[in-house]
Amino acid sequence: MGVSEKGGTENDPGDYIRGDDFDKKLLQAELEHIQQRAGVEQDFATLKKNLFGLAFSGGGIRSSTFSLGVMQALAEKGWLKQFHYLSTVSGGGYIGASLTWLLHRNWSDGNGKPLRFDAEQNFPYFRFHDQPKAPDKSTTERDKYDRSKRLMRYLRQHSKYLTPGHGISMASLLAVILRGAFLSLLVFGGPLVVLMGILSLTGLLHDGMNPTLLLSGLLLAVMLVINIYFGIRSGKKRDSDSAYALRRQYDEYAGRLLVVTALLAVLGTIPLAAHYLQLQISSSVTVAGIVSSVFAIMKSQGKDEGKIPLGLLGPVAATLLIYGILLVSYLGGVALAAAVVKGSFAALFAVLLLTVIPYQLALRANINHISIHRYYRDRLMELFMPDVNALFHNGSLDRADLANNAMLSDMCQFSADPSNPADGPYHIINANMVTKGSKYMKLSARGGDNFIFSPLYCGNAVTGWRGTKEYMAGMMSLPTAMAISGAAADPHGAPGGEGLLRNVSVGLLMALFNVRLGYWAVNPRRFDHTSGGSDQTSAGCYPNWFMQGWRELSGSRMDEKGPFVHLADGGHFENLAIYELIRRRVKIIVVCDGAADPDYSFADFSNVVEKVRVDFGTDIIMDKSFLKMCPTPVRDEHGNLANRYAVETAEQGYIKGNICYDDGSTGTLVYIKTTMTEGLPKDIYGYKNAHPDFPDETTADQFFDEKQFEAYRELGYQIGLRVTEDKGLEVPF
Numbered sequence: 001m002g003v004s005e006k007g008g009t010e011n012d013p014g015d016y017i018r019g020d021d022f023d024k025k026l027l028q029a030e031l032e033h034i035q036q037r038a039g040v041e042q043d044f045a046t047l048k049k050n051l052f053g054l055a056f057s058g059g060g061i062r063s064s065t066f067s068l069g070v071m072q073a074l075a076e077k078g079w080l081k082q083f084h085y086l087s088t089v090s091g092g093g094y095i096g097a098s099l100t101w102l103l104h105r106n107w108s109d110g111n112g113k114p115l116r117f118d119a120e121q122n123f124p125y126f127r128f129h130d131q132p133k134a135p136d137k138s139t140t141e142r143d144k145y146d147r148s149k150r151l152m153r154y155l156r157q158h159s160k161y162l163t164p165g166h167g168i169s170m171a172s173l174l175a176v177i178l179r180g181a182f183l184s185l186l187v188f189g190g191p192l193v194v195l196m197g198i199l200s201l202t203g204l205l206h207d208g209m210n211p212t213l214l215l216s217g218l219l220l221a222v223m224l225v226i227n228i229y230f231g232i233r234s235g236k237k238r239d240s241d242s243a244y245a246l247r248r249q250y251d252e253y254a255g256r257l258l259v260v261t262a263l264l265a266v267l268g269t270i271p272l273a274a275h276y277l278q279l280q281i282s283s284s285v286t287v288a289g290i291v292s293s294v295f296a297i298m299k300s301q302g303k304d305e306g307k308i309p310l311g312l313l314g315p316v317a318a319t320l321l322i323y324g325i326l327l328v329s330y331l332g333g334v335a336l337a338a339a340v341v342k343g344s345f346a347a348l349f350a351v352l353l354l355t356v357i358p359y360q361l362a363l364r365a366n367i368n369h370i371s372i373h374r375y376y377r378d379r380l381m382e383l384f385m386p387d388v389n390a391l392f393h394n395g396s397l398d399r400a401d402l403a404n405n406a407m408l409s410d411m412c413q414f415s416a417d418p419s420n421p422a423d424g425p426y427h428i429i430n431a432n433m434v435t436k437g438s439k440y441m442k443l444s445a446r447g448g449d450n451f452i453f454s455p456l457y458c459g460n461a462v463t464g465w466r467g468t469k470e471y472m473a474g475m476m477s478l479p480t481a482m483a484i485s486g487a488a489a490d491p492h493g494a495p496g497g498e499g500l501l502r503n504v505s506v507g508l509l510m511a512l513f514n515v516r517l518g519y520w521a522v523n524p525r526r527f528d529h530t531s532g533g534s535d536q537t538s539a540g541c542y543p544n545w546f547m548q549g550w551r552e553l554s555g556s557r558m559d560e561k562g563p564f565v566h567l568a569d570g571g572h573f574e575n576l577a578i579y580e581l582i583r584r585r586v587k588i589i590v591v592c593d594g595a596a597d598p599d600y601s602f603a604d605f606s607n608v609v610e611k612v613r614v615d616f617g618t619d620i621i622m623d624k625s626f627l628k629m630c631p632t633p634v635r636d637e638h639g640n641l642a643n644r645y646a647v648e649t650a651e652q653g654y655i656k657g658n659i660c661y662d663d664g665s666t667g668t669l670v671y672i673k674t675t676m677t678e679g680l681p682k683d684i685y686g687y688k689n690a691h692p693d694f695p696d697e698t699t700a701d702q703f704f705d706e707k708q709f710e711a712y713r714e715l716g717y718q719i720g721l722r723v724t725e726d727k728g729l730e731v732p733f
Contacts, residue, residue: 015467016524017457026465027584029456034084034426037414049665053085053586054425055578056092056594057604058571060486060699061159063091063594064384065709066674068125068155069716070592070723071095075123077724082733083119085586086425089570089577090486091699092594093429097482098384099124101403102151103424104411109147110392118423124151127717147392154386159704161383166398168379176375180514183370187361187545188512188553189329190354196333197340197351205271205330213268219261223254266323270330277327318505325512362545373517377483378404385479406478409468412455428580429453429481430570433460434518436492436502437551438559447502448493448573449560452580453481459524462560466524480519487517488699490568492555504555511553518568520548526563571595574611575604578669582612582659587667588731589659590723592716594674598696600630605671617662620669628652629675647685650675653719656729670729672719680718687711 017025031047034040041047054074056067074080088096102117102124109115117124126148163170199205204212230250233243339347368374378400385403413422433451435443443449443462451460458476459465468476487493491507510516520543543549543564551557551566558566570577581589595604612618631648653675659667674695676688687707688694695715697708704712723729 015470017459017465019461019464022461022465022583026457030426030454030584033412033414033456037423039081040084047084048585049587051085051584051586052083052588053087053578053581053584053590054080054083055576055581055589055591056086056088056096057577057592058090058092058486058488058569058575059595060091060488061094061161061702061704062596062674062695062697062699062712063592064094065159065704065712066594066695066716067092067592068095069127069713069718070672070720071099071716072123072125072127072713073717073720073724074590075119075126077721077733078120079590079724079731079733080123080424081119083425083590085428085581085584087428087430087577087581088485089430089575090488092577092592093482093485093570094380094384096427097429097478099424100411100427101385101406101478102388104406104413104422107388108392109143110389115147115388115392116423119425124148125155127152150392151386151388154391155383156706156709158383159706159709160702161379162376162702164379164382164398173372173375176372177515180371183361183365184512184514184545184549187358187365187549189325190358192326192329193332193336194351194354196330197337198333200271200330200334201337201341205268210268210271212264216261216264216268219257219264223257223261226250226254267326270323270326273323273327274330274334315503315505318503318509322505322509322512362549365544366542367514367545367549368519368543371514371516371518372489373483373487373519376487376517377479380483380486381479384482400479403479404477407474408453408458408476408478408481409455409474411478427454428577429485430574430577430580431481431485431487431567432493432570432572433462433560434490434492434558434566434568434572435462435560436558437556438561440560443560446573448568450570450573450579451565451567453485463524463565471524472522476521483517484519484521484567485570487519487568488571490516490518490572491552492558492566493518493568493572507555508553511549516552516568518566520564521567523560523563523565571604574608576608578608579611579615582616582618582661585661585663585665585667587665588670589667590670590672590731592672594712594716596696596699597673598693600626600675602626619660620657621660622655622657622669622671626655628655629673631676647676647688649678651677652722653677653715654723654726668729668731670723670731672716672723674712674715675719676715677719677722681714683707684711684715684718 027048031044035042035044035047041050054071057063059066071080086096086099103119107115107117116122122144124147126144128145128148158164162173196205199212204210336347336350340351381403382398382400385400385406387397387400387402390397390402411422412424412426414426415422429452431451431453432448434448436447438444440462449460449462451463452458452465453476454468456468457465458468458471468474489510491510492502541563547562548564548566551562573579575595576591576593578589578591593604597603609620612620628651631650654670654672657669657671659669661667676684676695688711691697691708691711694711724733
């Protein structure tokens with residue numbers, strides 16, 4: 001197929017770039033766009049060789065707050081304005097999207113005067129060391145102080161963003177979770193109950209040697225006969241081509257036959273288990289035994305000795321719970337079938353409800369709207385993308401109507417015209433496209449591939465990149481992209497592509513109860529010529545339970561081929577947000593790692609080093625040992641702790657590395673990490689003493705109070721200052 005002028009194909013006249021055209025088209029489009037920003041190098045070749053990038057890692061509100069502190073230091077010292085790219089993932093995207101939002105337009109200062117934020121003198125989140133003393137409150141410094149104070153106060157006071165108040169509480173979050181679980185269980189559970197009733201009526205399932213068990217036994221017998229045949233045949237001396245072909249057939253189909261046999265056996269045991277349960281349920285001894293066993297297992301989790309690994313306990317518990325759901329469905333189906341046989345009108349009506357309502361829900365419900373995703377998105381948007389005009393005028397706000405319609409394609413629209421409000425780096429938001437079911441081994445093994453949202457293009461090298469103004473009818477919004485990038489709790493996804501959530505049973509259970517933050521988005525390969533809709537629709541289509549919901553439940557066909565792709569937390573692929581910067585051969589990369597790493601294993605760093613070497617032929621070599629960032633006790637000559645706060649500290653909170661690109665060019669990586677060092681403000685040491693897990697408290701804690709917020713922000717600020725003052729980094733800012 002020929003390539004059209006807009007970058008698509010003859011069959012796709014849209015603004016589409018294929019995966020192998022990254023350098024020739026997408027990167028060129030980005031750099032030409034960046035050149036429109038005031039003060040940027042205008043020679044294309046020179047700019048391409050001297051790109052600067054800033055990256056904020058995943059880690060929820062912890063990473064966002066730490067990165068905010070680093071960003072304050074960079075803005076204060078004039079570094080922030082130098083960056084051409086801002087790449088964010090997951091929690092780092094919270095504050096990254098906030099910066100992009102605040103810098104993308106003109107505001108009002110609350111007194112009717114126009115206000116324009118930038119990446120330097122009018123940085124919205126400035127950290128002032130002292131309150132300006134000028135008596136005239138209209139002075140520039142005083143105004144800057146007041147504006148930053150208001151914005152910082154708003155962030156600080158609302159950092160429990162999931163339960164912000166104003167009628168939205170923990171009960172609200174619970175209600176949304178229960179709504180999603182109820183609807184999902186109704187869609188899948190209703191027909192399951194009816195099916196179980198039909199199977200019991202037909203005799204395929206009953207509390208004896210039912211046909212289902214017999215069929216599984218027959219299949220098992222067939223497998224045994226085949227195995228005996230292979231055993232006898234293996235004695236042949238000559239390994240002919242036909243023998244090899246036969247072995248290939250066995251290897252291909254025996255596994256499938258084994259799975260079918262096991263599933264039929266499990267299904268066939270359900271009536272037996274139900275019968276046993278009915279016989280034993282009244283026995284207090286049996287109930288007490290079950291309760292005591294569960295208690296013993298739970299108690300063992302508090303001991304190192306005999307503790308069941310979570311990687312084993314989680315899948316086993318999920319499998320047992322799924323079996324329990326099947327068991328309850330069977331009991332309900334049997335009871336319903338018995339009532340129908342007796343001619344109960346209520347039972348017939350129940351059958352109608354359990355089939356018609358799930359069918360309508362499966363067909364009509366937009367599964368992006370009824371999961372936790374939308375709640376998560378809205379709360380993030382309300383905190384990090386405030387209506388500055390309303391905030392400065394009213395002093396507070398609880399809604400974000402302006403940001404709700406902030407289209408991603410409207411962000412970072414640079415111009416040399418001073419009246420144009422857009423400033424700051426070009427923002428790349430990283431997500432993970434789930435590819436668990438891909439036929440491409442590399443994608444299925446990793447479980448995903450990096451997927452970007454940016455003002456110009458959305459997509460990845462596998463699907464290609466679609467112009468953002470065209471993608472999903474141009475209605476992909478900044479808050480939606482931010483929330484997708486941070487969708488950590490999602491079936492079939494896990495940090496670095498490895499972990500508990502990639503287990504089949506755990507993923508199935510999460511999908512069944514609709515416990516997911518992920519998002520089904522239109523595949524960028526799909527040309528959409530419509531001009532309306534929302535960030536949920538494309539050409540009148542949206543993800544439903546019939547197609548996408550079933551794929552998510554089963555884990556099958558979760559790949560790059562369908563009309564929709566499943567997107568989740570970018571940290572499930574790469575959690576430092578430097579993957580796309582390496583793809584662009586950025587010369588100077590400053591990365592803020594705010595992920596939880598209490599053991600200082602540097603797993604996220606190891607993950608990205610391996611991926612960029614494999615994918616781009618790029619090596620990252622660190623100049624200094626990582627031990628310089630690992631806290632160790634500070635002792636005096638007598639061996640006693642010399643630090644009055646008894647806090648273990650590291651030599652420094654950052655190290656420098658070299659980047660060796662595949663084309664022979666080189667770059668510099670400045671790696672900043674949450675770690676305790678000497679010379680920090682006393683309140684940080686005090687917070688550390690009161691909270692020993694700081695600065696690596698669990699990411700599950702998304703409910704920061706003032707002290708916690710300030711501890712992480714100030715830690716980032718202090719380390720950021722030291723980075724800007726270190727001449728040995730040889731950063732040309």
